[in-house]
Amino acid sequence: MKGWLRDVRRIESPNCDARPEGERIGLIVIHAISLPPNEFGGAGVIELFTNRLDPATHPYYVSIVRLRVSAHFFIRRDGELIQFVPLEARAWHAGVSSWRGRERCNDFSIGIELEGCDTLPFDERQYPVLIDLLRRLRRRFPGCELAGHADIAPGRKTDPGPLFDWRRISGQKDPGRPQIMARTGIQGVQGSSEQKDH
Numbered sequence: 001m002k003g004w005l006r007d008v009r010r011i012e013s014p015n016c017d018a019r020p021e022g023e024r025i026g027l028i029v030i031h032a033i034s035l036p037p038n039e040f041g042g043a044g045v046i047e048l049f050t051n052r053l054d055p056a057t058h059p060y061y062v063s064i065v066r067l068r069v070s071a072h073f074f075i076r077r078d079g080e081l082i083q084f085v086p087l088e089a090r091a092w093h094a095g096v097s098s099w100r101g102r103e104r105c106n107d108f109s110i111g112i113e114l115e116g117c118d119t120l121p122f123d124e125r126q127y128p129v130l131i132d133l134l135r136r137l138r139r140r141f142p143g144c145e146l147a148g149h150a151d152i153a154p155g156r157k158t159d160p161g162p163l164f165d166w167r168r169i170s171g172q173k174d175p176g177r178p179q180i181m182a183r184t185g186i187q188g189v190q191g192s193s194e195q196k197d198h
Ligand SMILES: [Zn+2]
Pocket: 030, 031, 032, 093, 149, 157, 159
């Protein structure tokens, strides 16, 4: 099947389906997730995305065990990158959402989950992996914009949260940057050497 990145660990999720006919990928959505909440390193996220979560393992799991969700990618705290859904398929990560007046962002987006939460900084090892992944995705889908889950589902979602460092990735030549800069108040952040790849 098309849409699996080379040299990336693959764990197939059944929680995906076809994108609408002729749909173009135009958005990358950054998320944060940790299971159990605020705990890192366990198998919870992988189990959730593959419908193998055991509700007996943690009280919180009882409330989410019936969810059928996924993302295309998951970046763990140690920088490990896992792909769950091929790029051509629609992963189920955004939920009720809207971007530039278009609803159902799953139709036209790629979802990247970072192992993290609202109250702890992301691990330094996650950013280089994310930046490299974004570079690969944009090479494949030129002009793809970038948003946080909170940007497309305001009031409902907060991830990737206030501690996600948008400046680290807005150093790239980024069509979504005006929105990010407007939202975070970032002024005059100069691009890095990574710009030359675009
Ligand atoms: Zn999210």
